[in-house]
Amino acid sequence: MRVSIVGGGFAGLAAAQLAERATADVQLYDEGSYSGPRRGAWGEMVWDYSKLPVERDVPGYVREATTGIFVGSEGKTTVNVPDGVILNRGELEKHWARTLDRTEIVENAAVNEAAFRQLAAESDLLVDATGQFPISQQFTDLSYDVACPTLSGRIEADFSHLYPEPRALAYENYFLWIVPQSPEEATVGLGCRADRSADELYADMRTLLTEIDVEPPERGTLYSGTDVSNGLRSLADCSYELNGCTVHVAGDAIGVANRLTGFGMIHAAQSGRAAVGAFFGAESYRRRLLCQNFWPKAVTGALAPVHDTIGLEGIARLATSDIEYQESFEPQGPSDIVSAVRAFL
Ligand SMILES: Cc1cc2nc3c(=O)[nH]c(=O)nc-3n(C[C@H](O)[C@H](O)[C@H](O)COP(=O)(O)OP(=O)(O)OC[C@H]3O[C@@H](n4cnc5c(N)ncnc54)[C@H](O)[C@@H]3O)c2cc1C
The missing domain is CATH 3.50.50.60 (FAD/NAD(P)-binding domain)
Structure with a gap:
């Protein structure tokens, strides 16, 4: 064979x-x-x-x-990372x-x-x-049902105020993540639900990183990708x-x-x-x-209309509410979707 x-x-x-x-x-x-x-x-x-x-x-x-920090408009929450x-x-x-x-x-x-x-x-x-x-x-x-443009890179900067937890920050259409490899180096990326060019993503990434006291990387050090x-x-x-x-x-x-x-x-x-x-x-x-x-797939598919309506910020609010994702962040059954929607409403 x-x-x-x-x-x-x-x-x-x-x-x-x-x-x-x-x-x-x-x-x-x-x-x-x-x-x-x-x-x-x-x-x-x-x-x-x-x-x-x-x-x-x-x-x-x-x-x-084993833990990560999820940040939405209502503050930050620590999520267990199985x-x-x-x-x-x-x-x-x-x-x-x-x-x-x-x-x-x-x-x-x-x-x-x-x-x-x-x-x-x-x-x-x-x-x-x-x-x-x-x-x-x-x-x-x-x-693809979902294809979000992304911009990401491994950058050297001062991450000592964020180290060691990986973080995901949700904005209305954006998702910014910082995964510190050490206090001086991290993988940083920005994903977007809407259609954005790499240059637009870069301009927004600069603003968002500056807000959290991270020196923005040079444009040439970042890669364009698509989350599919x-x-x-x-x-x-x-x-x-x-x-x-x-x-x-x-x-x-x-x-x-x-x-x-x-x-x-x-x-x-x-x-x-x-x-x-x-x-x-x-x-x-x-x-x-x-x-x-x-x-x-079934649960995230069922959640997709909620996602489309409330955006990533809404998902962040879901994550800060009382959902049990302790076993795995992957929703495992219909009860996860029901509790997610109930918690949100
Ligand atoms: C910005 C971004 C951040 C992400 N962050 C995470 C994360 O933190 N954690 C996570 O689990 N997932 C993450 N993902 C998703 C993850 O990257 C993908 O789901 C995963 O890499 C898919 O693996 P793969 O082997 O299918 O494809 P890929 O990793 O894309 O590998 C495809 C391979 O095929 C090769 N190739 C392509 N075309 C050809 C060709 N014509 N001939 C020969 N070789 C070819 C490429 O060189 C490459 O090695 C992220 C995705 C993006 C875009």
Whole structure:
């Protein structure tokens, strides 16, 4: 069996890790490199770290973070972060890639549509883990229910007044986060629900950071990104046939990130494993994805109209009210939505 994986972020690496247990013929293609500098300045915090098939205290594992601070107009609240960890994701990805001893890793390989078709013709399973706006959009109707523009970077400044807790600050349309790696360095980002250009985001980020006594970074040190997510129905596009090969779409490519928080690294890894596990177990990948994501997607989907009406500031008010997210910030069942709405009203 030949397994080809395109995209080597958390989804692709997790897929390769599982695939090399099942077959000796695994190729992982990534347009970046695992030896030089690696993109890594998008938020770097995860919850539920133990769901990641990677040890603790490896390169890229920065420290535990079991609480975070959520700030809305009604003040700040401390949120429990179940199994929370701050990462340097680029370093973690490099380490993870080094642990794949039976996978052929092809770096600096930007796979285009023609090459993707060719890989399909040569493979039994092709995993598309190319992240937001993936290559599979050429072959399917894949699109995103949520796509928020973001601007983020790893910046050096004085964070001693904010260290050590990661913080999320909610404004009407904006979401600003600061994840301190140390008192002198943090991943800082701004996400927006409305359509904003990178320059507009930058101007607003400068204002917001200045308000909280953080020296704004230079524009050139920041990356533009998009926080993408899909609801349950869109997961239907997670599997298709191309040139006689099964293609499974994993991670951000299929939009498995949480629709409210945007957290997606753990979900990406889980879906990468599901993409491979379902194939070798002769099970439906779609079914696995639905099972893995049912409650978070159903509940965050139900919350979406509330979100659209009350905005991020409203979500912040929800978070400061008496909702029990102690087990996990991911809503687990319908009672979470009911209690969230009741608390808000
Ligand atoms: C600004 C921002 C902040 C975020 N903060 C957090 C956070 O704090 N915690 C969290 O859990 N999630 C966060 N997320 C979400 C998280 O980044 C994603 O859900 C997660 O990275 C998805 O992993 P992935 O492997 O699917 O995709 P990616 O991490 O995007 O990896 C895709 C890989 O595919 C490669 N690739 C792409 N196209 C090609 C191609 N044509 N050929 C070959 N290779 C290709 C890329 O080089 C890349 O390595 C954030 C997202 C954004 C935008």
